Amino acid sequence: MSIQVDVQLRRGAFALDAAFEAGPGLTALFGRSGSGKTTLIDLIAGLARPDRGRIVADGMVLIDTAARIFLPPHRRRVGVVFQDARLFPHLSVRGNLRYGRAFARRPRDPETLDAVTGMLGIGHLLDRQPVGLSGGERQRVAIGRALLAGPRLLLMDEPLAALDDARKAEILPYIERLRDEAGVPIVYVSHAVSEVARLATTVVVLETGRVAAAGPAEAILRRADLVPVHEAEAGALLDMVVAATDPQTGLTHLTGAAGRLQVPGLSWPPGTRLRVRIPARDVLVAIEPPRGLSARNVLSGTVCGLTQAGAEMAVEIDCRGARIVARLTAAAVRELDLATGRPVYAIVKSAAFDPAGIGLMRPVVAI
Structure with missing residues (x-):
């Protein structure tokens, strides 16, 4: 499973011109605010259209401007997890999880539900309402809902940004399991070096809309010139x-x-x-x-x-x-x-x- 991205987009004074390829595991989009990370997520998810470009995920062409191909978001099978969990407050955890499967028009599969809830450690939360969950629990439910939709690609846009340190420590092991066990490529947006260093298989460094470097996490993160936001934290x-x-x-x-x-x-x-x-x-x-x-x-x-x-x-x-x-x-x-x-x-x-x-x-x- 892999993703190939080569896109250009101009919005006012901001110009995005980014190309990279990544294989299985977790690909981190890393860079300072305004570098184009979330814009790339929007393009991959189909929430925005590039002026020119091509995006392929797991062999499926999501967009190819030259061939006039643009798959709408609901046909891309791309799961998205935002900073806030965006759970349905009127549904239980079980209902929120089932919504992901129903939205994808896939049959209910108890074994898959059990596997996802077991991997994310949320089986004991199934009958609870979102209002009674911690921030880390809500994010795990949001991830489970996205996985149960059967995505070919999972996008995570700074999923830990709204959590305190204790909740981040709670959820990081589950994202590690997701990376290693779910079999779904992940594109993960962050500006936190510690998160990227712990989670990333591949790192794509963005600077003012362009790819400054891309490659294995261990090769990229030891270069101080590629982490200008937190230069002292290269390592x-x-x-x-x-x-x-x-x-x-x-x-x-x-x-x-x-x-x-x-x-x-x-x-x-x-x-x-x-x-x-x-x-x-x-x-x-x-x-x-x-x-x-x-x-x-x-x-x-x-x-x-x-x-x-x-x-x-x-x-x-x-x-x-x-x-x-x-x-x-x-x-x-x-x-x-x-x-x-x-x-x-x-x-x-x-x-x-x-x-x-x-x-x-x-x-x-x-x-």
Whole structure:
């Protein structure tokens, strides 16, 4: 399953000229406000028409201006989840979920309903009314309603923007399951680096209506030049596995290509595969094996890239095939005589790890 987008649209002074392709998983549209993220969502959903262009989802041509093809929204089989859940207040959770299936004119399938409610953890809410649900619960019901319509593509327009941190933490694991188990490509709009780093398979960076870069999340998000909104939050994404949690220290030990990491205690059992985000601002660099430090994590590697941005530099370090990025002053780079090929040590405090930047990685299995 994949999506191909190549569109142009002008609205007053704003011009959108964007092209990208993405495969299975979750594709994040990332960029500052006004960069064109929601406009792209509207075009894919059929809520707006481009001046020129072509959009194909899962092999189905949704729009092709050259061929004069424009599928109306109700024929696109594209599910949309907005910032606010937009549930029907007069229907129960069960009624809202069934509406998605009825709207798509698909027969009721108890097994599919059970699978969706189980994946989203909303089975116990079926007889409740929307007014009595938390924000996170309402969003999960909205996602379930969209899935039960049998979409070939799911669009999520900043679905966590209206939630507080506690509700975001509640719903993020369910979006991870959706990404890995539903078998439906997802286009996800966000300007929050932590969300994109945790969830995205592919990242498309938008700047003033154009695609500045597109590619795998781990390659895009470690480039500080591509996240101008939160430049300090560029960083590395590492594929790690839970080894054990030490009951005495409360630290969880992770293993991966880069080496071993110790992070604040996690609830996942040994063997769980995780994606761990390390912001560039939290990485120190040494040219000798460090001694007498409180930091618990020291990864050896080799400098493989240097990118200057004013008085600062992004130092990319290859740690046995995994890539770490550090944000240093240009003065520090000169004093350490850092250059491509130089052996170094990347140092990260255990306390620096943000739980919001640690998420599950699962094999993709369609329900």
